[in-house]
Amino acid sequence: MIALTLALRNLWKNRRRSLATLLAIAIGFAAINLFAGYIHNVYNGLRVSAMHGEGLGHLTIAKRGFFEEGSLKPERFVFSRDELARLGNVLQQQTDIAVISPRLSVSGLVSNGKLSTIFIAEGEDPDAANRMWRRGIGLPKLDAAKPNAGLVSKKLAAMLGAEPGSDLVTFTSTLAGQTNALDLEMLKAWDTGTAATNDKSLRLPLSYVQRLLDTDGATRIVLLFKDGTDADAVRATLAPQLKAAGFDVDIKTWVELSNFYRQVKNLFDLIFLFLFSIVFIVVLMSIVNTLSMSVMERVREIGTLRALGMRRRGIVSIFAVEGATLGALGCLIGIVISVALGMGITAGQFTYTPPSSSSPVPLSIAILPVTLAATLALLSLVSMIAACWPARRAAHIEIVDALGHV
Incomplete structure (x- = not known):
C-alpha cells in the first residue's frame, strides 16, 4: 500500500512526463485492440463465407x-x-x-x-x-x-x-x-x-x-x-x-x-504480431525513459530511504509498482478509447471492398473483453518489468554517494 501511495505521488509530481507516457501506452493499447476487433470480425466473416457461402x-x-x-x-x-x-x-x-x-x-x-x-x-x-x-x-x-x-x-x-x-x-x-x-x-x-x-x-x-x-x-x-x-x-x-x-x-x-481463409488468417496474424511488437517496443522505451529520468531526479531520496534501512529490493519494488501503475492507468485510458472508437466505427456503417471480393462489406470493430483484459495485464507487466531496470541500477548506488548526489 505504501509503495502504491508513493507511486501515485511520484506520477503526479512528474505529471507532464507521466501524461506523455500514459498517452503512448493508451494509443498503443487502442491500436492493438481495435485491430484485434477488426480481424476477429474478418475471421468470422471468412468462416461464414467458407462454410455457407462456398x-x-x-x-x-x-x-x-x-x-x-x-x-x-x-x-x-x-x-x-x-x-x-x-x-x-x-x-x-x-x-x-x-x-x-x-x-x-x-x-x-x-x-x-x-x-x-x-x-x-x-x-x-x-x-x-x-x-x-x-x-x-x-x-x-x-x-x-x-x-x-x-x-x-x-x-x-x-x-x-x-x-x-x-x-x-x-x-x-x-x-x-x-x-x-x-x-x-x-x-x-x-x-x-x-x-x-x-x-x-x-x-x-x-x-x-x-x-x-x-x-x-x-x-x-x-x-x-x-x-x-x-x-x-x-x-x-x-x-x-x-x-x-x-x-x-x-x-x-x-x-x-479453404485455402483463402488460411492465407488471409496467416497474413493478418503476421500483421498483428508486427503491430504488437511495435507497440511493445514503444511502451517499453517510454516506461524506461520516464522512470530513468525519475530515478536520476530522486537519487538523494533513494539514498535517504536506504539510510533509513530500506533494502535494495524495497527500492526496486517502489519503482516496479510505479511502472505497473503507469501501465495500468494507460491501459484504462486505452480501454475508453478502444470502446469509443470501436462503437463509433461500427455505428458509422462504413463499407469497403476487400481484394478479390465482388461486393462491399461493412467495416465493423468487435469489442473483445478477453482481449482487453489480456492486453491490460500484459502491458502492465511489461511496464513493471521495464521499471525494474533503472530502479535496480539506482538501488545499487552506495548510500554515501546517493546522499551527496546533486
Missing part, C-alpha cells in the same frame, strides 16, 4: 485420395447410390449433424445459343443445399420441383444476357469421356461474393449434374453441424465408425479445404 459446411467426406487426384480422375472416387445410402445410415446416428449434403462437381461450357463460355458448378440436393447456405432475405434458392433449373452467378448471367426463365444449354464430358449436353432453365442470378467465381459459377440440382455426367453417385458428402459442435471431435468419432462400415475415406474440415 458451401464447405463443417466436414467433407470423400474416398481416400480424392482431394489429391479427384480433379484428374473423378470417376475413381464416386460413391455409388448404394454406398451413399450406407454412408447415410452411419451419419444419421450422429445427433450433432444438422445437414447431410451429397455433392458432385462439374465443369464445361454453358451457352445461350449464340455465346458459349466456361462454367464450374456444384450439384447438390436442393433441400439440403437450401438449409446449408446461409442467405439474406431475397437471395435465391434451388427449387426441388424444377430438376432442370439452376442458379447462375451474376456476372455470368450478364455475359449470357440471361434472365430468370431464360433457357441455356450446358456441355461437358461424362465420367466415361463422352460428350453430353442438357437444357438448363435459369432460376435467378446470385452474387457469389468473389470476383474470381462471379463470372463462371452455377448452382445445380444433384440429379441434373448426375444426368450430365451419366452417374447415379456423388464424389463428396458435406456435413453441417448444429451450433456449438466441435468439428474435430465429431471427425474423431466418425473416422473409426466409417472404417468399421467398410469405407476408406478422407475427412477434411472446412479450414483444411
Whole structure:
C-alpha cells in the first residue's frame, strides 16, 4: 500500500512526463485492440463465407485420395447410390449433424445459343443445399420441383444476357469421356461474393449434374453441424465408425479445404504480431525513459530511504509498482478509447471492398473483453518489468554517494 501511495505521488509530481507516457501506452493499447476487433470480425466473416457461402459446411467426406487426384480422375472416387445410402445410415446416428449434403462437381461450357463460355458448378440436393447456405432475405434458392433449373452467378448471367426463365444449354464430358449436353432453365442470378467465381459459377440440382455426367453417385458428402459442435471431435468419432462400415475415406474440415481463409488468417496474424511488437517496443522505451529520468531526479531520496534501512529490493519494488501503475492507468485510458472508437466505427456503417471480393462489406470493430483484459495485464507487466531496470541500477548506488548526489 505504501509503495502504491508513493507511486501515485511520484506520477503526479512528474505529471507532464507521466501524461506523455500514459498517452503512448493508451494509443498503443487502442491500436492493438481495435485491430484485434477488426480481424476477429474478418475471421468470422471468412468462416461464414467458407462454410455457407462456398458451401464447405463443417466436414467433407470423400474416398481416400480424392482431394489429391479427384480433379484428374473423378470417376475413381464416386460413391455409388448404394454406398451413399450406407454412408447415410452411419451419419444419421450422429445427433450433432444438422445437414447431410451429397455433392458432385462439374465443369464445361454453358451457352445461350449464340455465346458459349466456361462454367464450374456444384450439384447438390436442393433441400439440403437450401438449409446449408446461409442467405439474406431475397437471395435465391434451388427449387426441388424444377430438376432442370439452376442458379447462375451474376456476372455470368450478364455475359449470357440471361434472365430468370431464360433457357441455356450446358456441355461437358461424362465420367466415361463422352460428350453430353442438357437444357438448363435459369432460376435467378446470385452474387457469389468473389470476383474470381462471379463470372463462371452455377448452382445445380444433384440429379441434373448426375444426368450430365451419366452417374447415379456423388464424389463428396458435406456435413453441417448444429451450433456449438466441435468439428474435430465429431471427425474423431466418425473416422473409426466409417472404417468399421467398410469405407476408406478422407475427412477434411472446412479450414483444411479453404485455402483463402488460411492465407488471409496467416497474413493478418503476421500483421498483428508486427503491430504488437511495435507497440511493445514503444511502451517499453517510454516506461524506461520516464522512470530513468525519475530515478536520476530522486537519487538523494533513494539514498535517504536506504539510510533509513530500506533494502535494495524495497527500492526496486517502489519503482516496479510505479511502472505497473503507469501501465495500468494507460491501459484504462486505452480501454475508453478502444470502446469509443470501436462503437463509433461500427455505428458509422462504413463499407469497403476487400481484394478479390465482388461486393462491399461493412467495416465493423468487435469489442473483445478477453482481449482487453489480456492486453491490460500484459502491458502492465511489461511496464513493471521495464521499471525494474533503472530502479535496480539506482538501488545499487552506495548510500554515501546517493546522499551527496546533486
